[in-house]
Amino acid sequence: METKGLxxxxxxxxxxxxxxxxxxxxxxIYNWGRRSSVWPLMFGLACCAIEMIATAxxxxxxxxxxxxxxxxxxxxxxxxxxxxxxxxKMAPTIVRLYxxxxxxxxxxxxxxxxxxGGPFKEGYNVVSGVDKLxxxxxxxxxxxxxxxxxxxxxxKLQEKIDGQHWxxxxxxxxxxxxxxxxxxxxxxxxYQEQIPAIKEASKEA
Amino acid sequence: xxxxxxxxxxxxxxxxEREGYEGYLxxxxxxxxxxxxxxxxYGYDYLSSVTGVDYIAEEKFEVxxxxxxxxxGAELVFKVQVARDKAEVPSLIDIYPGAxxxxxxxxxxxxxxxxxHPDLRRILLWEGFExxxxxxxxxxxxxxxxxxPFKSRWPxxxxxxxxxxxxxxxxxxxxxxxxxEKWVPEGEDALYGSLAKYETTDESGLKTDHLTVNxxxxxxxxxxxxxIAATLDGETIMNLKPVMGYLHRNHEKIGERxxxxxxxxxxxxxxxxxxxxNNFGYxxxxxxxxxxxxxxxxxxIRVIMAELTRIQNHLFAIGMFLNDLGAFFTPSLYAIEExxxxxxxxxxxxxxxxMCNYFRFGGLARDLPAGSxxxxxxxxxxxxxxxxxxxxxxxxxxxxxxxxxxGQGYLSTEDAIKYASAGPVLRASGVPYDIRRxxxxxxxxxxxxxxxxxxxxxxYDRYIIRLDEIRESIKILQQAVEQIPxxxxxxxxxxxxxxxxxxxAYGRVEGPKGELGFYLVSDGKGNPYRYHxxxxxxxxxxxxxxxxxxxxxxxxxxxxxxxxxxxxETDR
Ligand code: SF4
Numbered sequence: 001m002e003t004k005g006l007x008x009x010x011x012x013x014x015x016x017x018x019x020x021x022x023x024x025x026x027x028x029i030y031n032w033g034r035r036s037s038v039w040p041l042m043f044g045l046a047c048c049a050i051e052m053i054a055t056a057x058x059x060x061x062x063x064x065x066x067x068x069x070x071x072x073x074x075x076x077x078x079x080x081x082x083x084x085x086x087x088x089k090m091a092p093t094i095v096r097l098y099x100x101x102x103x104x105x106x107x108x109x110x111x112x113x114x115x116x117g118g119p120f121k122e123g124y125n126v127v128s129g130v131d132k133l134x135x136x137x138x139x140x141x142x143x144x145x146x147x148x149x150x151x152x153x154x155x156k157l158q159e160k161i162d163g164q165h166w167x168x169x170x171x172x173x174x175x176x177x178x179x180x181x182x183x184x185x186x187x188x189x190x191y192q193e194q195i196p197a198i199k200e201a202s203k204e205a
Numbered sequence: 206x207x208x209x210x211x212x213x214x215x216x217x218x219x220x221x222e223r224e225g226y227e228g229y230l231x232x233x234x235x236x237x238x239x240x241x242x243x244x245x246x247y248g249y250d251y252l253s254s255v256t257g258v259d260y261i262a263e264e265k266f267e268v269x270x271x272x273x274x275x276x277x278g279a280e281l282v283f284k285v286q287v288a289r290d291k292a293e294v295p296s297l298i299d300i301y302p303g304a305x306x307x308x309x310x311x312x313x314x315x316x317x318x319x320x321x322h323p324d325l326r327r328i329l330l331w332e333g334f335e336x337x338x339x340x341x342x343x344x345x346x347x348x349x350x351x352x353x354p355f356k357s358r359w360p361x362x363x364x365x366x367x368x369x370x371x372x373x374x375x376x377x378x379x380x381x382x383x384x385x386e387k388w389v390p391e392g393e394d395a396l397y398g399s400l401a402k403y404e405t406t407d408e409s410g411l412k413t414d415h416l417t418v419n420x421x422x423x424x425x426x427x428x429x430x431x432x433i434a435a436t437l438d439g440e441t442i443m444n445l446k447p448v449m450g451y452l453h454r455n456h457e458k459i460g461e462r463x464x465x466x467x468x469x470x471x472x473x474x475x476x477x478x479x480x481x482x483n484n485f486g487y488x489x490x491x492x493x494x495x496x497x498x499x500x501x502x503x504x505x506i507r508v509i510m511a512e513l514t515r516i517q518n519h520l521f522a523i524g525m526f527l528n529d530l531g532a533f534f535t536p537s538l539y540a541i542e543e544x545x546x547x548x549x550x551x552x553x554x555x556x557x558x559x560m561c562n563y564f565r566f567g568g569l570a571r572d573l574p575a576g577s578x579x580x581x582x583x584x585x586x587x588x589x590x591x592x593x594x595x596x597x598x599x600x601x602x603x604x605x606x607x608x609x610x611x612g613q614g615y616l617s618t619e620d621a622i623k624y625a626s627a628g629p630v631l632r633a634s635g636v637p638y639d640i641r642r643x644x645x646x647x648x649x650x651x652x653x654x655x656x657x658x659x660x661x662x663x664x665y666d667r668y669i670i671r672l673d674e675i676r677e678s679i680k681i682l683q684q685a686v687e688q689i690p691x692x693x694x695x696x697x698x699x700x701x702x703x704x705x706x707x708x709x710a711y712g713r714v715e716g717p718k719g720e721l722g723f724y725l726v727s728d729g730k731g732n733p734y735r736y737h738x739x740x741x742x743x744x745x746x747x748x749x750x751x752x753x754x755x756x757x758x759x760x761x762x763x764x765x766x767x768x769x770x771x772x773x774e775t776d777r
Pocket of ligand 1: 046
């Protein structure tokens, strides 16, 4: 077993059990396990998904980071790699998928589109970034980001996981975690939290 | 253009005499009769493209049709004009069933009603969406000005975020008096209503309801955000409708705001696996409008790039197709390994792996850098032929692959033409139609190559024809890299902004997935008045439902894989 990343500094471990015994903290062992097996949801939205596939293939190979186990079902996934343009027609599905993922879950916005709408931002069917719908942990710039950039973003995510503390992560708090309200497809996309404002505007008109 | 004798239609069919336009104007009441004659008597058996244009100044909609003969030759353009406030045109779905999705698209985006269409629902947007976005008087939520460059950004450059200008801080806009609490979502009803309901009763009087099943939009085998709605009898498909639009990124609306050159990088993102072919088609269309020539060397580089694109697209398609058959990722790994080598060349030449943005009107963005030609030679003379044979050896005779694909997902020759299938799908059904031969563009008439064709029309043939096409492309490449001359790569000075003479143009290329066409209308300004893409991935799906009828649900995935769609192009 590789215990280098696991040991808390300042403890002497006798030579004969080195590699078999680690003195560590709860946080460290949780995070170590979590960061080494981030399973992405097999979920491709647009052009960026092709670079994601290229990253999964032999040349760049993100299985080196424990991320090769792509899961088609959100119930088994830890990471939603939003790889492409988020459209309004797709928005309810994306939120639903996110709600179906078990905690702890992470979201990476890959590329300009997922981060902020990208080249298609002004389009009538385009949501200006996936963070209009769900919380995002890491943004990766690029159109599309090269595989190197994607891997860099995923390493950033691992760093973020390393810094988490069980006391203040949302999934160890008491009570149920609220699901994100699913937007509706009306005459345009309707965000649930905007319904009062829309009603207000309709009265004024 | 060929002139045909349509005098028997009297004044109902007239030559389009507007400056820069071609083809015929047909009156709406004679359209069906005209189209029938066109197909049965004049031999135009293939209706490739249907689209609409909003001539708002003249209070008219125009529906534009492009038809061909599958034996080759030039296109025939015909148009129907209707008043804007009474936009109804008879549907041609009975004569050319390939018009199905395209008419639905014109209804969705322009609000032109096709009378007689059995299933005229929205196709890219959802039922209940407000308005028809491609109408010239329809404005999106982030609307700033009609055309680019927007004054706020150039020359003044005072850019504020679009969110800050929208009352909801998001890209949304609601009709006046809209009450969200009274809104009843009805979106899916129309879809399920269009899938005929089946209820059978057996001898004992037992009633059986048929199940409606959805695949996607999030499904590992739909190649992106594509959805299939099907009714099943046990595991057998009774009826199937593709549902798309989950990646509808409004290419055409954005394209009509952009300047001509600004559209070039957007074409990259249509079929994002083959950006250079898309560049090619768009450049051809604009060059037709501008009436400019391309220097020899640039033509050669264009062909080289387009054929390399075809090879890497087909490699990827084969890899993903095998994924769908259950050979998960191993064949893809082989395919992607070769694809990466082609992408290296793209990166070296154009600066980007996928989004190449390399073609310019009248030439190219830059010349081949030193050493790149040698790299291409190494690939096409040695590595690619070898690796193609290797793929063939590993896969083509495989027992499982054969038993899953031979004789399955059959598309007859007549149906392939009828449904306006294009590219490998059409050619695997025994129609040797390849635009590079049927109506050669660029310098394709100089090369010695065969049009790959297979005759069984099943999934297996649609797989194997892609290997054939890779081999033919290698042949073209081998000739091109030997013959390429030195010289200029651009006619005239490169310009980022230009006035384009008024008129229309249709540029089409044989893209890796089939006929990729760009229909442009210019009103003499620096932005296209109408910018329409005839997307092969989209139109090839017309035959998808009929092909799947009677198959098992597991085979649907294989049929879809064999059509090879890319959602960026399907939904645009
Ligand atoms: S960021 Fe660029 S490459 Fe990625 S999905 Fe958007 S347009 Fe495509």
